Amino acid sequence: xxxxxxxxxxxxxxxxxxxxxxxxxxxxxxxxxxxxxxxxxxxxxxxxxxxxxxxxxxxxxxxxxxxxxxxxxxxxxxxxxxxxxxxxxxxxxxxxxxxxxxxxxxxxxxxxxxxxxxxxxxxxxxxxxxxxxxxxxxxxxxxxxxxxxxxxxxxxxxxxxxxxxxxxxxxxxxxxxxxxxxxxxxxxxxxxxxxxxxxxxxxxxxxxxxxxxxxxxxxxxxxxxxxxxxxxxxxxxxxxxxxxxxxxxxxxxxxxxxxxxxxxxxxxxxxxxxxxxxxxxxxxxxxxxxxxxxxxxxxxxxxxxxxxxxxx
Numbered sequence: 203x204x205x206x207x208x209x210x211x212x213x214x215x216x217x218x219x220x221x222x223x224x225x226x227x228x229x230x231x232x233x234x235x236x237x238x239x240x241x242x243x244x245x246x247x248x249x250x251x252x253x254x255x256x257x258x259x260x261x262x263x264x265x266x267x268x269x270x271x272x273x274x275x276x277x278x279x280x281x282x283x284x285x286x287x288x289x290x291x292x293x294x295x296x297x298x299x300x301x302x303x304x305x306x307x308x309x310x311x312x313x314x315x316x317x318x319x320x321x322x323x324x325x326x327x328x329x330x331x332x333x334x335x336x337x338x339x340x341x342x343x344x345x346x347x348x349x350x351x352x353x354x355x356x357x358x359x360x361x362x363x364x365x366x367x368x369x370x371x372x373x374x375x376x377x378x379x380x381x382x383x384x385x386x387x388x389x390x391x392x393x394x395x396x397x398x399x400x401x402x403x404x405x406x407x408x409x410x411x412x413x414x415x416x417x418x419x420x421x422x423x424x425x426x427x428x429x430x431x432x433x434x435x436x437x438x439x440x441x442x443x444x445x446x447x448x449x450x451x452x453x454x455x456x457x458x459x460x461x462x463x464x465x466x467x468x469x470x471x472x473x474x475x476x477x478x479x480x481x482x483x484x485x486x487x488x489x490x491x492x493x494x495x496x497x498x499x500x501x502x503x504x505x506x507x508x509x510x511x512x513x514x
Contacts, residue, residue, distance in 0.1 A: 251493070258487035263480040275487035284484075289463050290471040293378070297467060298446040300382040301389075306438050308386060309393020310431075316394060317401045327398070331391035338388065342455025345384045346371065349456075374464035377457050381465050384452055389445070393438055400434035401427070429512040436511045440503055447496055468492060 262268035349370035357367030476485025
């Protein structure tokens, strides 16, 4: 009897040890995959926040010793000492409101098209994704030529239809619209790929059951496809909002913040203050404020997600 209990206890300890070893190996494999990303994020995203936060309380030109000024940089921005601070913030919100929903909607349409079993579809998927892997500088140069009011392809096409095209990059409203559409064009391939992966995870049995119950195409899309895609759309919306607040290269190449201050976005102001005017301390304050703005918006998105995101 004692031998049986001893054998049983030894077997249980062996099974427990085996489970612990399996969990340990799984954890090691997981960290081997995510470790480089976590390390890179820590080195290049988290650590730089520490000196940036410090410099935001100083007056510094990037070369000499910084002098402590306390909250002067923040007071300057929020009290109107920077004439373009609120303009740049407003323009960034306008860009975000136009870029985020439109980019996701077009990506969803492309994902639905790419999900169809049509001949040559892998080629078209790669073609749609091509803008994502193209240099933003090249994209900005090409689209600046397309939007040229005298020699651009867009106004030429509109002229063939008898429509007098506007000065796309020379007037405030068309300029912001042009930048938004270019941003959407660059991101639609990535949105398509992510949403296409989400479409592939939808159980076909549910769609077939909805068809048997008499649901039409729109009803299946609204009641089956969209709820299953809501976590993916939520993920893309967070990335899109963060990316929209960091738009810079397209603005620099296409409009330079103009005409006037129509496309003068927040990051453009930060870059100009820090690297053109050498106000590194004030630029650091702008960066810290942007961090908290993005964090607040992301937290709001997380809070609101419980009302429309459905997990399986």
